[in-house]
Amino acid sequence: xxxxxxxxxxxxxxxxxxxLSQDKIYADKNRLDISVSKQRTPAILxxxxxxxxxxHLMHVGIVDWIEDGxxxxxxxxxxxxxxxxxxxxxxxxxxxxxxxxxxxxxxxLNTYEREFKEMYGIDFKGLIAAEEFLLEDxxxxxxxLRDFDTEAYAQEVFHTRPGREDAQDVREAIIKRSQEEIPxxxxxxxxx
Amino acid sequence: xxxxxxxxxxVDIIQAYARRHSLWILAYGTGCGAIEIPSTMTSRYDAxxxxxxxxxxxxxxxxxxxTGYLTVKTLKRVIRVYEQxxxxxxxxxxxxxxxxxxxxxxxxNTIKMLDQYIPVDVYISGCMPRPEAVLSxxxxxxxxxxxxxxxxxxxxxxxxxxxxxxxxxxIKNWNFADYNW
Amino acid sequence: MxxxxxxxxxxxxxxxxxxxxxxxxxxxxxxxxxxxxxxGPPIYQNFIDAFKLFSKTSAxxxxxxxxxxxxxxxxxxxxxxxxxxxxxDGGWFPNLNFHxxxxxxxxxxxFGSLGMALGAGQTGNPNxxxxxxxxxxxxxxxxxxxxxxxxxxxxxxxxxxxxGLMDVQLQxxxxxxxASPFAFVAAILASLxxxxxxxxxxxxxxxxxxxGPASENGGKYLFTMMSSxxxxxxxxxxxxxxxxxxxxxNLVELLIKTFLLYMIPVLYGVVNPRYRTEQAVRWFWGWxxxxxxxxxxxxxxxT
Numbered sequence: 001x002x003x004x005x006x007x008x009x010x011x012x013x014x015x016x017x018x019x020l021s022q023d024k025i026y027a028d029k030n031r032l033d034i035s036v037s038k039q040r041t042p043a044i045l046x047x048x049x050x051x052x053x054x055x056h057l058m059h060v061g062i063v064d065w066i067e068d069g070x071x072x073x074x075x076x077x078x079x080x081x082x083x084x085x086x087x088x089x090x091x092x093x094x095x096x097x098x099x100x101x102x103x104x105x106x107x108x109l110n111t112y113e114r115e116f117k118e119m120y121g122i123d124f125k126g127l128i129a130a131e132e133f134l135l136e137d138x139x140x141x142x143x144x145l146r147d148f149d150t151e152a153y154a155q156e157v158f159h160t161r162p163g164r165e166d167a168q169d170v171r172e173a174i175i176k177r178s179q180e181e182i183p184x185x186x187x188x189x190x191x192x
Numbered sequence: 193x194x195x196x197x198x199x200x201x202x203v204d205i206i207q208a209y210a211r212r213h214s215l216w217i218l219a220y221g222t223g224c225g226a227i228e229i230p231s232t233m234t235s236r237y238d239a240x241x242x243x244x245x246x247x248x249x250x251x252x253x254x255x256x257x258x259t260g261y262l263t264v265k266t267l268k269r270v271i272r273v274y275e276q277x278x279x280x281x282x283x284x285x286x287x288x289x290x291x292x293x294x295x296x297x298x299x300x301n302t303i304k305m306l307d308q309y310i311p312v313d314v315y316i317s318g319c320m321p322r323p324e325a326v327l328s329x330x331x332x333x334x335x336x337x338x339x340x341x342x343x344x345x346x347x348x349x350x351x352x353x354x355x356x357x358x359x360x361x362x363i364k365n366w367n368f369a370d371y372n373w
Numbered sequence: 374m375x376x377x378x379x380x381x382x383x384x385x386x387x388x389x390x391x392x393x394x395x396x397x398x399x400x401x402x403x404x405x406x407x408x409x410x411x412x413g414p415p416i417y418q419n420f421i422d423a424f425k426l427f428s429k430t431s432a433x434x435x436x437x438x439x440x441x442x443x444x445x446x447x448x449x450x451x452x453x454x455x456x457x458x459x460x461x462d463g464g465w466f467p468n469l470n471f472h473x474x475x476x477x478x479x480x481x482x483x484f485g486s487l488g489m490a491l492g493a494g495q496t497g498n499p500n501x502x503x504x505x506x507x508x509x510x511x512x513x514x515x516x517x518x519x520x521x522x523x524x525x526x527x528x529x530x531x532x533x534x535x536x537g538l539m540d541v542q543l544q545x546x547x548x549x550x551x552a553s554p555f556a557f558v559a560a561i562l563a564s565l566x567x568x569x570x571x572x573x574x575x576x577x578x579x580x581x582x583x584x585g586p587a588s589e590n591g592g593k594y595l596f597t598m599m600s601s602x603x604x605x606x607x608x609x610x611x612x613x614x615x616x617x618x619x620x621x622x623n624l625v626e627l628l629i630k631t632f633l634l635y636m637i638p639v640l641y642g643v644v645n646p647r648y649r650t651e652q653a654v655r656w657f658w659g660w661x662x663x664x665x666x667x668x669x670x671x672x673x674x675x676t
Contacts, residue, residue, distance in 0.1 A: 135301070136265045137364040143300045151298035157362060159305045161292040210425040214418070238411040240402075243418060248584035249500075251433060251591030254425070278429045278591045 006082065007032050010052055017047060031085040041090045042102050045075060049105060054079045054086050057105075060112040062120060064146045069094045071120060092122065101126040119144035211254070211280060212334040213243040218253035218277070220270060223260010225287045225320050237323040244330055250276040255333070256310075260320075261289035263301045264362050267309060271359055272368060274310050279345035282337075283312045284329055288319045295319075308358045311344040382467040383455060387604065389466075390454050393628065394603025395419045397610075400632075401570075401639045408643045419603070423596055431592030435496045442492015443590065443597035449485025450604040453478060457611050458536055460627065461543070461620040473533045475523060478612070485605070486512065489598075493586035504585020507650050508576040514657035515566030515573075521665025522560035526616065529553050529672035535615055542619040550617045553675075555668035557617045561637055562661035566653065567609055570642035573653050610634050 010032060018040060036044050048054040054077035061074040070091040077086045092099060101124045103110035114133040116122045121142035132138075141148050171189075175182055219229050232239050233246065247253035250273045262270060274283065285306045288294035293304035306312055313336060316329035336342040348355060360366055399416040406413025433439075456474050459466040471477075486508060493501035526549065527533050530541045542549055550557045566573045577585040587598055610631035614621060618634075621627035648656065 136268070137362075138301075139364065140300075148300070150300040153300050154293075154298050154302075154304070158293075158303050159308045159358075160297075161305050206424065207428045210421050210428065214422045214425040216422075235410040238406070238413070240406060240414050241412045243414060243421060245414075245422075246579070248579040248582075249588045249591075251589055252584070252587070252595055253591075254429075278431060278433070280429065 003029065003084065006084065010084075010086070013052065014044070014047070018044065031087055033087045033089065035089045035091075038090050038092060038099060041073075041075075041088065042100055042105070044088055045077075045102065045105050048077055048086055048088070052079070052086075053081055054084075056080055057108060058085075060109065060116075062116060064094075064120070064144075065091075066094070066146045071097050071122065073099075073116075097122040099124055101128075103127070118142065121145070208338055208340070212337040215242075215244045215255050215282075215330065215333070216247035216253050217244060217255040217257050218247050218250055218273070219257045219259060220266075220273065221257075221259045222262070222266050223258075223287065223289055225259030225289075228286075228320050228323060228326060229257070229259065232323040232326045237327060239327060239330065242327070242330060242334075250274075251278060253277055254280070255282045255284055257284050257286055258290050258306060259286040261287075261294065261296050261302050262306065264303065265301070267303055267359075268363050271310060271363075280342075282314075282333055282342050282344055283310055284333065285312045285315045286326070286329075287321060288317060291315050291317060303362065309355065311347040311355075313342045313344055379467045386454060386459060386466045387451060389459070389624075390604045390607040391600055393631070394605075394607040395423065395600070397606060397632065397635050398603055401635075404639060405643050419599075423599055426592060426596040426599065429592035431594060433589060433591060433594065435589060438495040439492050439589070442489045442495075442586075443594045443601070445488020445492065446485040447597055447601040447604075449481060449488065450601040450608060452484075453481050453608045454604060456481070456535075457608055458539065458615055458620065459611060460624070461539060461622055468536070470534060470536050472537075475527070475533050475535055475538075478535070479520065479523065482605075482608075483512065483516075485601070489586055493589075496589035498589050500583045500588045501586050504576050504578075504582050504588075507582075508586070510650050511566055511569075511573060511575060511653050511657075514654035515563045515661070518559040518657060518661035518665040519563035519567070521662065522556040522563065522668055525556040525559075525665070525668035525672040526553060528669065529556075529676055531676075535612070539615055539620045548617060548619045553668060553672060555664050555671050559661050559664040559668055560613065560617070561634075562664065563657070564609065564613065564634075565638050565641055566657055568606065568638040568642075570638050572642065572645035572648045574642075574647055575650055575653055578647060606635070607631070 014034065018036075034044065056078040058076040058078045061076065063072040063074070065072055068091075071094050072089055072091050075088040075090075077088065078084075079086075097120070099122060101113065103113060110127070110129070113122075113124045113127050114129045117124060117127065117129065118133055118135050118138075119142055135143070140153065143150060143153075171182070171186065219226060221229065231237060233244075239245075250256075254277075256270070256274055256277060258270065274281070283306075285291060289296060289302070290306045290312075293299070293302055296302040297304060303309065314329050314333045316325055318325050321329070333342060396416060396419075399414070399419040402418060403413040403416055455467065455469050456478055458468045458470065490505040490509065493505050526538060529552070530538055532538060532541070538549065542552070545552065569576055576582075577587060582588070587595060590598060611627065613634050614627065614630040618630050621630055
């Protein structure tokens with residue numbers, strides 16, 4: 001069956017079931033991208049799982065759009081019968097990221113939500129999870145956010161071994177020995 | 193026997209011989225370096241001919257082999273394992289991650305100097321060290337035992353407050369269980 | 374004077390068993406290494422390991438029973454050793470045998486494992502508990518063909534004493550290996566489980582159980598366990614040589630016979646992976662038990 005036609009019917013079915021005034025639908029050769037608001041996400045996920053046959057949650061991605069002040073969650077669904085992908089995107093406010101708990105749709109969402117809670121500080125309302133999942137003994141800000149300076153934190157907390165006095169750049173040492181020129185694209189990595 | 197210096201010397205020589213020719217390793221293989229241990233032990237490089245043999249539990253082991261990076265979370269377990277081992281015990285830091293953090297030098301949860309937290313006898317450099325380098329590290333450890341300078345437990349005991357302070361600086365929730373009952 | 378001779382002879386017997394058992398263990402490691410295309414450790418590697426373990430500190434405290442577990446193992450090995458005739462004519466080696474010592478030995482050989490089970494239970498290590506339950510299950514497996522073989526011998530030769538069985542072989546001029554072959558086969562198959570080498574090393578499986586009952590024992594505890602295992606291996610091999618190969622007239626003959634017997638579990642082990650517990654029990658209740666039943670029938674028929 002033609003993928004484009006199938007995408008058209010999926011798009012039509014979503015449009016006739018949901019009011020998508022500000023939401024965008026985008027389709028390319030292999031996948032259908034639907035950007036929806038935060039409130040409508042659980043309903044669309046339910047609809048895709050129960051009505052359209054996208055029964056498998058492949059992955060949940062997260063993007064920190066620090067310039068827009070938002071965190072974008074991407075739910076990647078897969079239909080094993082039709083071999084089609086649907087991405088459902090939703091944006092949360094970066095200052096106060098709150099979302100409903102959705103692990104009743106797919107139980108494996110619970111693991112993703114626990115990780116997002118620790119690494120990005122997203123508050124999933126009604127999530128039943130242990131206090132510590134991946135990060136033990138952590139009392140700093142969520143470490144995966146882009147405004148967390150991990151290098152400065154590492155310099156501050158962990159001991160750093162001082163480097164050698166006679167440390168050499170490997171590339172420059174080889175170039176010097178073989179009497180060649182450093183190519184242009186490599187010059188920006190050079191120490192000198 | 194203990195007070196007789198000459199007979200004690202003979203016992204020391206035999207003990208040092210036995211210790212350096214019977215190194216039972218406990219491979220703490222959380223990092224990628226654990227993949228080099230099977231090739232070191234199996235037929236091509238055969239570390240067992242040097243007396244190097246795998247031990248199953250910390251109680252039986254002599255050498256703690258830290259293969260690769262340690263996070264704050266795994267350092268907690270390593271300290272626990274190290275304190276459960278019976279002295280004389282030795283620690284080998286394995287790979288550049290254990291030496292200076294390696295490619296995780298700017299990570300928020302990877303420690304960079306292992307010898308700040310437990311006394312390390314030998315470092316094997318490389319990313320990853322090949323089995324030849326690992327065998328060379330064991331040879332270096334044997335030399336250190338022969339010279340009598342591989343005294344990790346003694347250093348740990350003498351500088352215990354310094355080591356504990358360093359450990360507690362990054363492990364904030366210090367709830368260690370009792371090892372003996 | 375007699376008591377002094379007993380004590381002195383006992384010490385000599387123990388030292389002989391220790392040295393021979395350790396050397397056999399080292400030979401086994403070398404053979405395994407050669408079969409795996411490795412150079413392997415030297416044959417005396419086990420002595421180095423034992424001395425190193427003895428010179429380690431043993432700061433492990435889990436209560437009284439934990440201390441006594443390895444001691445029970447050692448006591449069982451030494452007492453079993455004292456009841457085994459090392460040579461046919463005794464010599465320096467004391468022999469505390471009496472009528473019915475074969476039955477006593479059956480109990481004594483299990484005693485050490487049970488004591489170790491109690492000791493391992495008190496360490497609180499879950500691996501130890503699993504190892505103990507596996508060991509007891511395996512013991513239920515191999516004890517049945519082993520006891521069947523011994524009962525067949527007892528029926529056939531009307532004696533329950535080891536020296537009695539040795540005398541029978543001396544008088545008739547044939548080894549029991551030929552006089553009661555089915556009992557020999559059943560006993561040898563049971564011995565594969567007694568030695569706990571692969572494929573029956575389910576008790577101390579290092580990859581699954583972290584060495585099982587020994588997992589909390591380091592240093593001198595492990596030294597005691599290791600040396601008592603070596604002594605016990607010698608005990609079992611000498612018992613097999615006495616029962617089926619007519620005993621030994623001198624030490625060289627004893628070493629050759631025990632070494633050949635030792636090669637059966639070793640060579641069977643190096644080419645086999647590890648069984649699961651229920652597979653091991655099913656294995657012992659299969660052909661070994663069938664041979665045991667045939668042995669009893671043969672014994673009843675031939676008397």
